[in-house]
Amino acid sequence: MLARTFGCARVVYNDFLRVRQDAHTAGEKLSDTEVQRRVVTLAKQTPEREWLGEVASVALVQACQDARRAYRNRFDSLSGKRRGRRLGAPRFRSRKDNRQSIRLTRNGFALRDNGRVYVAKVGDLRVEWSRPLPSVPSSCTAIREADGRYYVSFVVERDPAPLPPITTEVGVDLGLDRLAVTSDGEVIANPRHLRKAQRRLARGQRALARKQRGSANRRKAVRRVAVLHRKVRETRLDAHHKLALRLVRDNQAVHLEDLSVAGLARTKPARSIHDAGWFTLVRLIEEKAAHHGRTVVKVDRRFPSSQLCSTCGHRDGPKPLQVRAWTCTACGTEHDRDLNAARNVLAEGRRMAAGLADINACGAGVRPGLVLAIGDEAGTRLGALA
Numbered sequence: 001m002l003a004r005t006f007g008c009a010r011v012v013y014n015d016f017l018r019v020r021q022d023a024h025t026a027g028e029k030l031s032d033t034e035v036q037r038r039v040v041t042l043a044k045q046t047p048e049r050e051w052l053g054e055v056a057s058v059a060l061v062q063a064c065q066d067a068r069r070a071y072r073n074r075f076d077s078l079s080g081k082r083r084g085r086r087l088g089a090p091r092f093r094s095r096k097d098n099r100q101s102i103r104l105t106r107n108g109f110a111l112r113d114n115g116r117v118y119v120a121k122v123g124d125l126r127v128e129w130s131r132p133l134p135s136v137p138s139s140c141t142a143i144r145e146a147d148g149r150y151y152v153s154f155v156v157e158r159d160p161a162p163l164p165p166i167t168t169e170v171g172v173d174l175g176l177d178r179l180a181v182t183s184d185g186e187v188i189a190n191p192r193h194l195r196k197a198q199r200r201l202a203r204g205q206r207a208l209a210r211k212q213r214g215s216a217n218r219r220k221a222v223r224r225v226a227v228l229h230r231k232v233r234e235t236r237l238d239a240h241h242k243l244a245l246r247l248v249r250d251n252q253a254v255h256l257e258d259l260s261v262a263g264l265a266r267t268k269p270a271r272s273i274h275d276a277g278w279f280t281l282v283r284l285i286e287e288k289a290a291h292h293g294r295t296v297v298k299v300d301r302r303f304p305s306s307q308l309c310s311t312c313g314h315r316d317g318p319k320p321l322q323v324r325a326w327t328c329t330a331c332g333t334e335h336d337r338d339l340n341a342a343r344n345v346l347a348e349g350r351r352m353a354a355g356l357a358d359i360n361a362c363g364a365g366v367r368p369g370l371v372l373a374i375g376d377e378a379g380t381r382l383g384a385l386a
Helices: 002-026 032-041 050-054 057-079 198-209 216-250 270-276 278-292 337-353
Strands: 100-105 109-111 117-119 123-125 127-129 139-144 150-155 169-174 178-182 187-189 253-257 295-299 325-327 334-336 381-385
Touching (some): 002 100, 169 216, 169 278, 169 337, 178 216, 295 337
Parallel strands (some): 253 295
Antiparallel strands (some): 127 381, 169 178
């Protein structure tokens, strides 16, 4: 029944996009309410879509809301209201996608006293809870991953837990040879989770390529490869959570470079950049800082942190990546490249926080101010179905 609900929600989502496209081609203006009435209410009365009435209507309505959000994000991206890269038109969902999900509001699910989760027209689901819910959930998402596991993710409100204020601050320089180097000299090694699992993944991919399409053995091979990817993903995420919490707990302010990870990922070491997970690490630091009352300062990516001497401030010019240590020509101080950059990031972050950033470095008014950390953790998985 859960698989049937996944399929019905996918069909409604695609029907919503198709009706929107047909109306645009015909020059017809339709409200979102009218489109939803056509793809849900009226569709149930037709022989081709009468099976939509067998699943919970709340999942179908939320599929329409997801399609509306996709179009709204597209238009906001074109108009400049949405930051980041420009989004393309919403795409149709395929039944061959290994990941399926449905969203439910308060009238589509309930929490039982025995620890189970009731889903409308599906029944009670046995759940292995990862942690107690901090508040009553407002909505939930049931997810089927490619490795065959099912998850339920809840949206809840969480009260902040501020830590006692301290005076220490730290600058962090992210890299590939070493995942991070702090301004106080700590070196965090890059575990390279994907590279360590590369041989097992290659073996699984070769076995998958030999299977006949559409066969049961191919589905099993797909699941085995997905399990390997899940282990890599979860191991990396666990290490990032621990590192982010330690940095936030031990420092009142964390100073980072505002790296363009999407741009760097288009360069030659793209696999290594994705394996390091810089974007996720920075996001977790921001989220945990907001939750614990700490500050995150992002230094402009154009700041020459690797070219300045952290001792005398002399700019020694750009250096190739293979140069990991250098000597300042002005004061003669020997520098470790990453440690020197972390100290420069700390100094520049402090100047930004005090409003004293050098306006002559890249032109007046180009450096951003303090970046507010994100105050919630949307999409956190709180339970796995048994």
